[in-house]
Amino acid sequence: MxxxxxxxxxxxxxxxxxxxxxxxxxxxxxxxxxxxxxxxxxxxxxxxxxxxxxxxxxxxxxxxxxxxxxxxxxxxxxxxxxxxxxxxxxxxxxxxxxxxxxxxxxxxxxxxxxxxxxxxxxxxxxxxxxxxxxxxxxxxxxxxxxxxxxxxxxxxxxxxxxxxxxxxxxxxxxxxxxxxxxxxPSLTMISVIVLPPAIWLSRQVARLRRQFTDERQQALAGLHTQVEEGLSVSGARLAKTLGTTERDAEKFTLRSRDLIGLEVRSQLAGRWRMATMQIVFAAIPAVIYFAAGLPFAAETMTIGTVVAFTALQSxxxxxxxxxxxxxxxxxxxxxxxxxxxxxxxxVPELTPAANPVRMKPAHLTGEVRICGVDFSYGSGVANRSGSSNDAESPSNTDPASNPESPSTNVLHGVDLHIPAGRTVAVVGPTGSGKSTLAALLPRLYDPTAGTVTIDGVSVDQIHPQDLAQLVGVVSQETYLIHATIRENLLLARPESSDADLWSALENAALAETVRRLPEGLDSLVGARGHRFSGGEQQRLAIARTILRNPPILVLDEATSALDNTTEAQVQHALNKLAQQRTTLLIAHRLDTVLEADKVVVLDSGRIVESGAPSALLNGDGAFAALAARRVT
Missing domain, CATH: 1.20.1560.10 (ABC transporter type 1, transmembrane domain)
Structure with a gap:
């Protein structure tokens, strides 16, 4: 930073x-x-x-x-x-x-x-x-x-x-x-002799001041960093929960005390520079006046010439x-x-197609196919044009996406079909590649091999703006801008009316909470939404996606931050929203996947089991084992 x-x-x-x-x-x-x-x-x-x-x-x-x-x-x-x-x-x-x-x-x-x-x-x-x-x-x-x-x-x-x-x-x-x-000409020759040592002296003092100023700037940078990190919402919470407030105050005190000496040295160096400049500006005219009074110049030089020359030299x-x-x-x-x-x-890794396909939600059936997909974060995944970006590395959404293991595939030959209007839940242990798989549909990444298609069109060929309208995403990592509730919701659909906003909040089980706020929709959510609880932030993000009304949904642990009662309310709203929509559901909890049409179990990036939830639950396969351990 x-x-x-x-x-x-x-x-x-x-x-x-x-x-x-x-x-x-x-x-x-x-x-x-x-x-x-x-x-x-x-x-x-x-x-x-x-x-x-x-x-x-x-x-x-x-x-x-x-x-x-x-x-x-x-x-x-x-x-x-x-x-x-x-x-x-x-x-x-x-x-x-x-x-x-x-x-x-x-x-x-x-x-x-x-x-x-x-x-x-x-x-x-x-x-x-x-x-x-x-x-x-x-x-x-x-x-x-x-x-x-x-x-x-x-x-x-x-x-x-x-x-x-x-x-x-x-x-x-x-x-x-x-x-x-x-x-x-004679005074000019004298100036040529006098100016170089004067300039050299000034530069030496300036170099000394530069050194002190750099040290002061570094000290100020450290102080600024501690203020920025320690007095933010997250920093204050961390300090209070870890009990580091006294240590932080002591560290701040020491840095501030060091700054006293650096500031004094910097100011003295600046004052010495000014004093040097004053001496130079006084010495040069003095030399000229003295030279003008010498016998060789006194007879040929007028007072006006001396004054004018001194003004020029300054x-x-x-x-x-x-x-x-x-x-x-x-x-x-x-x-x-x-x-x-x-x-x-x-070089952008995800480049738009040269002639992108335009697809509108009204004309979409919503069939999704994931065919033979491999994915490796590595040191840069080649895009469709064959280029790569070595400066990029993955998100650590899945522990399998370890940038220290560039050759390790996160997904291996994944084949998945989501019929139009159906819900497929993807479950599996942590690090199995669930969130990585979900990120491919909105094209946050491109697969290393294989294709991801919507209605038979590869997502990398769909116009980016159209793809954003077709696929709505609610992830486990909620992000809210530091603005009002209204402004956060209108990011999804700027032309929405207040009635639309309230309807979305109702469906996300957040309307009553917002109504109790003094400023209602115009209430600030705070930095990164810290004014609200984690569950409220999640519900606001869900309301934003509901407002967008996409035909395809990606729900990546969308209810992970909610308590049981609120989760049930929101899950009911999401189930209602998912009707007649194609939904890819990533979940850990068993009760959030039981109403899905199909469950897919991922393990180490491979599909190890798939089928109807009830059938898998009553079997003796991977899904039943996960359910028994309560890690789904």
Missing amino acids: TVTAQPRGQAHLSGTKIAPEDRQQLNQHPVSLRRIAQLFAPHRGAITLVVALITASSAITIAQPFLVREVIDNALPNQNLALLAWLTAAMIVIAALTAVIGVVQTWMSTLMGQRVMHGLRVSLFTHLQAQSLRFFTRTRSGEVQSRLMNDISGMQQVVTTTATGVAANITTVVATFVAMLALS QVFRPMMGLLNIGVQWYTALAFFSRIFEYLDL
């Missing part, structure tokens, strides 16, 4: 050394400059205009010292009010013109940067949506969020601030040195410091692009 207070790598945009993580990122995933250029190709006109504005602004600004020289050497000594008026008016005009150009340049560069970042954000978001569950179970959610938000924000700073700053620094340094040579120090950091800034910018392109280059 990314916990730093700023985007990764952004701390080094103005630093003096290349971040190790940026160097490692670029070594692993090099970036093509042509690919970066393609992002900005549609904005060539805007880029040209921005550079022109920056150049014009730098050139116009250089005129100010020459006006100052004329004021001091001519207008004031000669009491020439007309000339003085023109010169001072020109100063104001130049200042105003420079300010206007700066506003326009900022607007254009920001707008261009925002459009480029918008395109990248949307492309990355939609591309990540296309990734299979393997990617999300392998990758930390904080890492995905960091690249989508923080890294793109860092790239925006590179585009809108750093890039324009480099252009401005170059034009300013070049124009200033030209103006300095025009004013006094403008060249900061741009030169900025130019010395171009290498670090460029490396950091490439690292941002590398991290984004790395995700954009991921």
Whole structure:
């Protein structure tokens, strides 16, 4: 999880050394400059205009010292009010013109940067949506969020601030040195001697401050992580149940105490840097004033020239410091692009068909066939195009899906027929592959071998949106967004009326609970639904699926979190909902499968028994043994 207070790598945009993580990122995933250029190709006109504005602004600004020289050497000594008026008016005009150009340049560069970042954000978001569950179970959610938000924000700073700053620094340094040579070649030579040691001293102090700041950021990251984990709903519950509150408080106290020293050192380093800059800014003009008073210069140099030259020299120090950091800034910018392109280059395991079949619920019979299906999580299951994604790994829904055993099949030659409108229950011990089998029907995964079809059409050939309408899933892992009950339900069918919502809640045995809430349907469910009990969360998820009204149901331990009384109510609603629908039921409890038309027993990924529940229960096979042990 990314916990730093700023985007990764952004701390080094103005630093003096290349971040190790940026160097490692670029070594692993090099970036093509042509690919970066393609992002900005549609904005060539805007880029040209921005550079022109920056150049014009730098050139116009250089005129100010020459006006100052004329004021001091001519207008004031000669009491020439007309000339003085023109010169001072020109100063104001130049200042105003420079300010206007700066506003326009900022607007254009920001707008261009925002459009480029918008395109990248949307492309990355939609591309990540296309990734299979393997990617999300392998990758930390904080890492995905960091690249989508923080890294793109860092790239925006590179585009809108750093890039324009480099252009401005170059034009300013070049124009200033030209103006300095025009004013006094001898003083320019002295400046060339004085500036390098001053810049070197400033960079040394900046490097020291960077070190202290990095240590402080790491300490803040640790503190932030503890706050995020310890003061969340789950973290608070864990601490109270394990009795770790005192230990957590002690750990927080130690980290906070360490932060005192780091903060003091960081602030002192910053103050030393400011003091160094003040000394430099005072020393350089002092050297110029002293040089101007030497015999070789005193006879040929006017006071106005000295003042104008000093003003010019004060403008060249900061741009030169900025130019010395171009290498670090460029490396950091490439690292941002590398991290984004790395995700954009991921090959989705589950790719839509080139010419997907459109299937609507109204025209569906609902016959499901699973033919000769093998499945292995492994290091990446080949999709229909033959590609694979080595960066992905499975969910641990079944213990058999152990990523440490990539060659182990979870399912072996499974053949299953679910006639339209019938219910088939799949039972078996933990790790037998039940949930994996259920995940194939909505195409959360593709089988390694074999096919899964609906009405004779392979699920990988059905349009993804149509498949989502055809197959409704209620799993044992309930997920509710941090929003109102109404918003959670409307995810299933946005056009639903309040009457539809209440009807779904009634069928899920949750309506009375919601009515007792002060805000009813507009009550917040809380983070991950923690405002409600596990059973209430499950019933809300069931109501959401009921509202969607799919012709095919996948119920993966849908009543696992309910008490006996509520389970009976919900199971009655699900049985009613399953009428005239094709249902694949995954269950442990015996009483939830007895009303199924057929029971299939899985063991180590193989079907070892199948038949009517009553017949199997009265036999001496695997189902009877499971029932006897009460593990079904």
